[in-house]
Amino acid sequence: MSNPVSQAILAAAPGPEGKAETTSRALGFLDRLFGRFSGERRFYRATSPAETAEIRANRQYRASPSRSESKSFFATCAEAERFAAAMNAQGYSYDAITSGVFSRDLQRSFETYPLVGVERGLGYALPNELLPRITGVTVEP
Amino acid sequence: MIMATEAQTRLNLRSTEEGGMRRPLQTPTPSLVFRVISEGDLGPGLVGVIHTESGRPLIPGESVAAKVVFPEAEANDFVRPGARFALWNLRVVGDAEISAVRGAGR
Secondary structure, three states: OOOHHHHHHHHOOOOOOOHHHHHHHHHHHHHHHOOOOOOOEEEEEEEOHHHHHHHHHHOOOOOOOOOOOEEEEEOOHHHHHHHHHHHHHOOOOOOEEEEEEEOHHHHHOOEEEEEOOHHHOEEEEEEHHHHHHOEEEEEEO | OOOOEEEEEEEEEOOHHHOOOOOOEOOOEOOOEEEEEEOOEEEEEEEOEEEEHHHOOEOOOOEEEEEEEEOOHHHHHOOOOOOEEEEEOOOEEEEEEEEEEEEOOO
């Protein structure tokens, strides 16, 4: 039992704090292991002028007219800004950084993938069907 | 100005029945992630903007030639003639082979 997961299970063995707390600790470890986060959290996305206008009007993320099956997000605003800058430098227009609040359940629905570039962060892809569950959608600037 | 890498590629898209995209995807698009294939496993992903001839959509089950612009400088370490990538959007929906490259560091 020497791999990180089994170590986490051992570390989370029932103790004086009770079963609920140990379960929570184990889930928190697994979330970190798989690049997920505990609790509600804001994620960020660079958006094109068309998507920005739609988000300003509806305060919701919606499926793209391009018919992609998902939308991808970054964990930090800085990563989204860096991506937008790279795209803009090549003539692709990204005029805003948008963000929304993701519940823990929603974060568990992410398909994550490590990114080359963007300071080697993770990309977080969410199926279109779940986009309406993102709350607190904002546009910056 | 950030130097982009531009590649000529052959995209082989799985049919919907084989787990590919459920519907055609409009182009140009950055929606398919180019995942590095390392010893048979999916590695890190690159964002690439796919352009097809005359803006034709990407259709599941088809094999098409496309120009792909990788806007981030780090792509230079991976995008080389002969390199293969898995095309990913929530799952693997096809693969891409690079035939020619121009841009950063070429």
